[in-house]
Amino acid sequence: MVDNRVTFGSKLGVILATVGCAVGLGSIWRFPYMLGTNGGAAFLLIYILFMIFLGIPVMVTEFFIGRYSRSNTVGSFKKMAPGTKWCWIGYNGILAAFLILGFYAVVSGWTLEYVWQTVNGSLYSTPGVDFTADFDNFSSNALRPIFWTAVFIGLTHFVIASGVEKGIERASKIMMPLLFLILVVMCIRSVTLPNAEAGLVYLFKPDFSKLTSSVVLSAVGQAFFSLSLGMGCLITYSSYFGKNTNMLATAWQVTIINTFVAVLAGIMIFPAVFSFGIAPSAGAQLVFITLPNVFEQLPFSSLWSLIFYILLAMAALTSTISLHEVVTAYIHEEFHMTRKKAAWLVSVGVFILGVLSSLSFGLLKEFTIGGLIFFDALDYLTAKIMLPLGGMLTCIFVGIRVDKKILKAELTNEGTIKFRLFSIYVFFMKYVSPIAIGIVFLNELGLLSQ
């Protein structure tokens, strides 16, 4: 299929944009939070296995669909299987992107509050202050977090509406390596704190008695969430890949970088958690109550803190841009609405979800869905159901609809790159990934344990 669709300028550009979409709050905020609420090292092990054996094949498959069809999420399924219901995989992805933004924007807003509190000096003004109480005060407040959520959605909206993504990609060339460097510094400080070993044992010594179906489902969900899989984001991105992009190399490089960042985040958080007597299962606030304690232990605390939260906000921004873009591009193309109008519609919708998510830590605490507050319900529905389901159906789609000769030609750039593991990849994509995800689902629903 040939057309004049614009493509990414360079090899590095491809990797950076894809890493920018993938690396975000998922590895640095959500991963430690999931690991802590799922019992520790056993979760880490399963997560790494899923990243390699599920993440890479599903990512390669999404790259194939995107570059081959050169279209958005829904459009690509429509092009490759006209007149069928396969495009529902695309609808599932678009809805997932919208719902993810509804809680992701709130956490992104929290990062801005921490930038602000660092700048005005209030975060570190009283030595020995209880950062947990501080965070609880802030997050349960009716207005402040909503204000920051609005600011963050505004920033995302501005980038999408004014088309300055390129500038952001370029900025992230410097910011991503910097973020990485700060993570390393924080890891060193964290593992040299008193009682740090307990955190390392918690992180790296698996206790398999903790391995329940819900832990396994959480690990699948985290793998999909942190790689931005199962919702067509990478289908959209890869539709801009050039003919010479090595999609196989890109997939494993992005997966390795992402896994590495998550493990670093774990090493940064858990020794500190044990050192400061914080509960590993503290939940969504874990990163926000742990890190200020570590910054306090560093010389020039405010400076480190400031740089870290700014970089974290940037990492979040490159992800919110990609999420927003998925929904905006779809509405713009499918409903023939101007891009500007489509972007407004998405931003306002996300803000409404964001208000409800934010209030679910305070005013709307009692309002629960299936026992979960609104914020957690959005997280559960998207990461643990919609993304794995989308990934599973995407694999089945390529497994049964696509001629394997076409698949191989596209993935090897017409035979110019070697793909020795092609038959193993096809086997994984066709059988292992869908069956594995299916089993995890059934198990979680309790259908396999009776």
Ligand code: PFF
């Ligand atoms: N992968 C992003 C993160 O880890 O922060 C979150 C995300 C971005 C999920 C884009 C899905 C997506 F399409």
